[in-house]
Amino acid sequence: MRGGWWRSVVEKIQVWVSDVVLLQPDRDVLRKIKPMFSDSEAEARITDSRRRSDTPPDGAPSGPLASKWTRHKDTSKLISPANRRKYTIIVVGSGLAGASAAATLSEQGYNVKCFCYQDSPRRAHSIAAQGGINAAKNYHNDGDSVHRLFYETIKGGDFRAREANVHRLAEVSASIIDQCVAQGVPFAREYGGLLANRSFGGTQVSRTFYAAGQTGQQLLLGAYQALSKEISSGGVKMYARTEMLDLVTVDGHAKGVVVRDMVTGKISSHAGDAVLLCTGGYGNVFYLSTNAKGCNVTATWRAHKRGAYFANPCYTQIHPTCIPVSGAYQSKLTLMSESLRNDGRCWVPKRKEDCGKPPASIAEEDRDYYLERKYPSFGNLAPRDIASRAAKEQCDDGRGVGPGGLGVYLDFADSIKRLGRKAIEERYGNLFQMYEQITGENAYEQPMRIFPAVHYTMGGLWVDYNLMSNIPGLHVLGEANFSDHGANRLGASALMQGLADGYFVIPATLPNYLATQKPGAVSERDADFKRVEAEVNERTSKLLSINGKRSADSFHRELGLLIWDKCGMARTKEGLTEALRKIPALREEFWSNLRVPGSGDQFNPQLELAGRVADFLEFGELLCNDALQREESCGGHFRSEYQDEGEARRDDDQFSYVAAWEYTGDLSRPKLHKEWLEYQEVHFSTRSYR
Ligand SMILES: Cc1cc2nc3c(=O)[nH]c(=O)nc-3n(C[C@H](O)[C@H](O)[C@H](O)COP(=O)(O)OP(=O)(O)OC[C@H]3O[C@@H](n4cnc5c(N)ncnc54)[C@H](O)[C@@H]3O)c2cc1C
16 A cells, blocks of 8 residues: 555656656756756756757657556547547558558447558558567567567667657557457467467567468458458448548648549548548558558658658668569569578678589588678577668678679578478478579578568658647558657567557547547538549549650659669768759659550559659658758668768767658758657667677
């Protein structure tokens, strides 16, 4: 009893102190509480306070980090069950983030309209996820905890993510697994029936839950079942093969979307009380990536052009274990899951002259297991940004293998010897099969060849702690937002974030906005909807009427190769400046020399692609502008000028902020807003995996 009372007094004092220090960091106030801070600490905080953020407040509650989420839920607004059915929520996207949000909100009693461009929610890109999903369950009793998952995610993101959001993600992670198991998701199990775990990059514990090499598929089937139940009970109205082409704002609030029926070509509007964008990442701006071909930036870019800030667009994840590019006409790259690095060892020949020889003929002492050599503590499970750079370094040094020397080996021989082929087959059988189908090589008998490729985008629309963008009512979930991974995402954390956002965060935070709104206040008949519909129609007609000579795909390819070359694994001021000169010229050519066959009132994949490429051509410029202004290296953003012998050199004094860009109407002059990152528990430190 006494302990509980004392704890609550201590907590109240902590809350008061952090309110004072974090929210009103003023010199006099700091002097008053000076006994708690040394002079230098107080001075440091005063200096910090000069780095004022000019984004909206992030909205995270004050107080001890570990109790923020509980406090926020306890003090968030509620909508009574009887009133929920009066609200309509528009959910764009039915991947893990969208399907989990739509199903949960409908179960809570809201009317939900859900949109996706595939023929079924089951085909969202989330289905491609292979390796696993993290959760701090500590089933292996190997020292894992919520704090450790939180800390490793912050460190993995190179100290460029928000502390409160990441802590919440780690807290919620355990509930996701319970939710999915209850849905019947067939996670791999140990012989005794317990859920199995494996390790992913950037960690020294085993916290990754998986379903062979098809974790995303199984999780999506779970979320899809939940969604289907709500569709059949009438709570969710599902619009498949329907593409959102614009956002409608009414008096500055997001109140609806304009969509195109991809089968009939009909353009129409949908009004609601809030809009949730769960539209995934934009890795395909690079043309070649491991993303599904349909992934695009359109939904978030159109919202950006209506006022939503785009945060950290240059933070791109290049995954180290992908099948190397095999020819100039390739349109897609294939991931070999990071989980393979649990049992596979990365190496290249020590001598350049050995690179063309069959791998089996290269003696053990002539192989360079470069990750184990450079990062002995984490070895082959170094985080993705670091492992990718290390592979590039070997290839730049002329020790790459395979066509063009753009590959390194991922070798399972040791594990097969130790565990037997059957064990490896059980863990990764479908991945080995996929590898063989694509390369014609049997990875049980010879090492896989892998090379880094674009895989995930940490940037996205800026959101606050409620997952609301700076446009009131517009919420953004999953890969489409920027919030949790900083400058580099750790493996198996995207599925965790998508499901955390959809199953647990948005159902608790959305009422904070809805409670301020009269339900059903707008209608598709309102002038704002008609105006945006007219704009969408006009744009579609324009794409069809250019009648030039080049396909949308050819523009996409040229843009992607340019961005990969100048803003890919390594970036320089010179290269970025060149890209920023070339992109507007390419865009100009697009609008004068594009050819889209067919018409707008029919199924027309070329028209869909043209619209998406038009957006990539605008967004690509923002991506390069963001990379140019960030004169430091951090995570996946590697500016060659800022490095210490191949390792990223951050500049926390100048750049420990979220870069949130505002559209100004002039693509070459976006306005930068800064949200300075303040850490309560974590201290900036040099990231080391040695
Ligand atoms: C090959 C591969 C393997 C991966 N493996 C893992 C893994 O093992 N573990 C992990 O944690 N992460 C993994 N990831 C990352 C992870 O899969 C994604 O980040 C995550 O699934 C994204 O989920 P999402 O719900 O945000 O978006 P998505 O699943 O991409 O869904 C987007 C949805 O939005 C809809 N949409 C988009 N734009 C529009 C529009 N304009 N109009 C209408 N609808 C629209 C789409 O139809 C779709 O329904 C992997 C990624 C890839 C590429």
